[in-house]
Amino acid sequence: MTIEIQSAQPADTAEIAALFAGGFRPEVTQLLVHGCHGAAERIRMQLASASACAESAYFVARSFRGIAGAAEMRKRPDGLFLNYIGVRLDCRGHGVGTALLSGAVTLAAVLPVNLPSMSFTRTQPRSAGTAALD
Numbered sequence: 001m002t003i004e005i006q007s008a009q010p011a012d013t014a015e016i017a018a019l020f021a022g023g024f025r026p027e028v029t030q031l032l033v034h035g036c037h038g039a040a041e042r043i044r045m046q047l048a049s050a051s052a053c054a055e056s057a058y059f060v061a062r063s064f065r066g067i068a069g070a071a072e073m074r075k076r077p078d079g080l081f082l083n084y085i086g087v088r089l090d091c092r093g094h095g096v097g098t099a100l101l102s103g104a105v106t107l108a109a110v111l112p113v114n115l116p117s118m119s120f121t122r123t124q125p126r127s128a129g130t131a132a133l134d
Contacts, residue, residue, distance in 0.1 A: 001063055001095075003061045003062060003069075003096055003100075004062045005060070005061055005100055005102075005104065005107065006062065007060075007107060008060045008070065009047065010047045012060055013041070013043040014040045015067045016043055016058060016067070016072075017039040018040075019070045019086030019087070020032075020084045023086045046058070055075060056083065057075075057080075057107075057108055058070065058072050059071045059072075059100065059103065061087075061100040061103070063091065063096075065090075068087060068088050069088065069091065069096045069100045070084075070086055070100075071084065071086075071101065071104040072085075073108045082101065087100070
């Protein structure tokens with residue numbers, strides 16, 4: 001599958017919101033910003049502002065079938081972090097997610113913020129037999 005990674009456009013927002021919301025169970029989705037009514041409009045407004053003050057940068061993976069995946073990178077004082085990533089079900093297993101993450105980091109590196117960084121957050125206490133992230 002041939003894909004191209006690029007910055008998202010305002011016309012992409014409904015598909016982006018659906019991809020992000022579709023990655024969670026319905027009972028969880030309704031609790032998330034991308035599962036709320038108006039999520040696509042929120043993303044569209046962020047894309048339309050296209051300023052250094054926007055809190056997120058959105059990227060899409062395009063294939064011959066349209067948007068195959070989307071990612072949201074958020075600004076932090078120490079760089080950027082991946083907030084959401086979603087790949088269409090019929091496009092999974094074809095390297096779309098890997099290409100999207102790599103391309104988003106490359107494209108985000110030229111945004112007017114610090115260099116991209118990755119961090120891991122532990123949400124559960126470590127128990128016996130679990131691997132450490134640090």
